[in-house]
Amino acid sequence: MIIFFAHLFLYSLRSFAFFFGSNRKERTQSDAVQNTEGLKLSIVVPARDEENNIESCIVSLANLNLDNSEYEIIIVDDDSSDGTKDVVLELCKSVSNLKLISSDKEYNSTRKNLRGKAGAIDSGIKSASAEIVLMTDADCKVHPDWAGSLFSEFSHKDVSFLASFTLVESESLFACVQNYEWIFMHTMARAGVGLGWPVGCFGNNIAIRKSVYQGIGAYENLEFSVTEDLALQLAVASEFSERDNLGLSYPCSKETTVTTIPCSTFSEYLKQHHRWAVGGKKLGLRASIFVLVSAIAWASVFYNLFVGNYTLVALTILVKLTGDFLVIFPSLIRLGLKRLWLWHFPSVLFFMLMELIIPLLLLKKEVKWKGRKF
Numbered sequence: 253m254i255i256f257f258a259h260l261f262l263y264s265l266r267s268f269a270f271f272f273g274s275n276r277k278e279r280t281q282s283d284a285v286q287n288t289e290g291l292k293l294s295i296v297v298p299a300r301d302e303e304n305n306i307e308s309c310i311v312s313l314a315n316l317n318l319d320n321s322e323y324e325i326i327i328v329d330d331d332s333s334d335g336t337k338d339v340v341l342e343l344c345k346s347v348s349n350l351k352l353i354s355s356d357k358e359y360n361s362t363r364k365n366l367r368g369k370a371g372a373i374d375s376g377i378k379s380a381s382a383e384i385v386l387m388t389d390a391d392c393k394v395h396p397d398w399a400g401s402l403f404s405e406f407s408h409k410d411v412s413f414l415a416s417f418t419l420v421e422s423e424s425l426f427a428c429v430q431n432y433e434w435i436f437m438h439t440m441a442r443a444g445v446g447l448g449w450p451v452g453c454f455g456n457n458i459a460i461r462k463s464v465y466q467g468i469g470a471y472e473n474l475e476f477s478v479t480e481d482l483a484l485q486l487a488v489a490s491e492f493s494e495r496d497n498l499g500l501s502y503p504c505s506k507e508t509t510v511t512t513i514p515c516s517t518f519s520e521y522l523k524q525h526h527r528w529a530v531g532g533k534k535l536g537l538r539a540s541i542f543v544l545v546s547a548i549a550w551a552s553v554f555y556n557l558f559v560g561n562y563t564l565v566a567l568t569i570l571v572k573l574t575g576d577f578l579v580i581f582p583s584l585i586r587l588g589l590k591r592l593w594l595w596h597f598p599s600v601l602f603f604m605l606m607e608l609i610i611p612l613l614l615l616k617k618e619v620k621w622k623g624r625k626f
Contacts, residue, residue, distance in 0.1 A: 292322045293384040293403050294462075296376030298355075298369055300330035300622050302390035303339055305513065310343050310350060312393040318400055320349045326379055327390075329354045330372040333623075336390075353379050363472055368624055369455070370471040370480040377465055385465070388510050389456035392418070397507040402459050405501050412464040412499035413488040415441065415453030415481075416508040417587065427514035430521070432592060432599040436576065439583040442502035450489050450500060451535055455481030457510045464488060464499070478619045478626050479531025486534065504586045525606070526613040527621050533614075546607040569604075576600050 295313055299306055306327070313325050327340045329352060340352045355372040366374055377385050384406050386399055395401075405414050417438045420431035437452070444451035458481055468474070468487045477483040485500065492499035515521040549568055556564040577596055584590050619626045 290321075291324065291382050292318075293324075293386055293399060293459075294377075294380035294382040295323060295325045295386045295388070295399065296328060296373060296380060297326065297388055297390055298328045298330050298372035298376065299332065299336050299340075299390035300369075300372070301332045301334045301336060303332075303334040303336050305391040306336055306339050307343065308393055309388070309390050310340070310347060312396075313388075313399075314347045314350070315396060316394070316399045317396045323349060323399060324381060325350045326376050327352045328372045328376040328379075330369065331355060365472055365474060365476045367476060368478070368480070368621070368626060370474075370476070370483075373455075373480065374471045377460075377462060377470070380462055383462050384459060385462050386459040387455060387457075389512065392456050392510045392512045394510045395507055398510060401503070401505065401507040405503055406459070406461065408501070410499065411501045412492065413458070413460045413485060414501035414503065415458045415485065416503050416505075416510075417442075417583070418454050418457045419509050419511045419587075420514045421511055422514070424514075426518075426521075428595055429599050429602050430514045432580075432595045433603065435583055435587070435589070435592070436580050436599075436603075438502075438504075439580050442504055442583070443579070445500045445502040450485050452479075452482050452532065453485050453502070455479075455484075456512055457508075458484070460484065460488070464491070467491065476626075477531050477534060478527050478621065479534070482531055482534060504583055506586075506588045509587065522609070522613065523620060525610060526616065527619050529610050529613055530617070530619050549604075550608065569601075572604065573597065573600055 297306075297309060297313075302309075310325065310327070314320075316323070325347070327350070329337050329340070331354075337352065340350070344350050344352060353375060355375045363371075373387065376387075384403055386402055388394060402414065402416065405411050418434055420427055420434050422428040422431045434454075438454070441450070441452045441454075465484075468491050471480065471484070474483050474487050488499050515524055549572060552568045553565055556562070556568070573596070577593070580596070581590075581593060584592050
């Protein structure tokens, strides 16, 4: 009984904190400053062995609701071994604001902080002509209003870095669960920004001021992380920690979304979560809060199963279902995806099982991703 009430208290506290954090008031236009003229933004897309996906990504970027003269698309080939370069070069003939560069492999190899994707992003940002740099991945497609909506966030002078929501193409049961999970994790991350303690973001939908990126020393001077997006967010937050805000924004609307491809197999899904879990250790105490809540929840379930108190087992699960629903439902409304709440019950049960598996993944320190080992 004591274990159950400890879980009830901690989980309710966390759920309501994130609920109110994710529903903070948006910035008002009185905070706005004038936009610049001419080239407004640069879009950087790192690509490694994305021959099958890069064309649909570029087509979506070429069809943004902006004039081609207002933005540039920079594809950074990250030492691909397939036909990624050839696909991009062919598209360069018809997309006037598209250009292809290669990650500086020789330079990056001498600096361990620029290993992997971080090095490709660094090359892309250095090549960017605009002050506002948006980033997505080669296996993503963006909403037609994506760039314009994110750019408008930077009209507020206190915004230095922002992230927004990524949806997952949902054509199977497994993909639908992944989509629900991504929305939930984005909601928690958005709430963290609202509460003043960032807990993560996803690198396929982020943006930064180039001057801020250079000001924090770029990836070259940040500690290497397999989750380079989180490292960048935390570095910006640290830079602005002594001011009135963290310099962060996390808008939630269908216009600011991108759509990505789901993991096709459970093995691929575990590798993805292993990388996230290893990178998430950088959060320190903030990560411990999530672990503690989950540990107490499972302690309550196992103990009450052992003593035959099935009522408390059911109540523990009900607390989690209710708390998570309170957190995610406002995001579903903002994204125009209210019907996804039908996936809530099976998704949360799946996530509870994953909470038992993820700690075991951390026993393996080496991360394998995109054919590389870190």
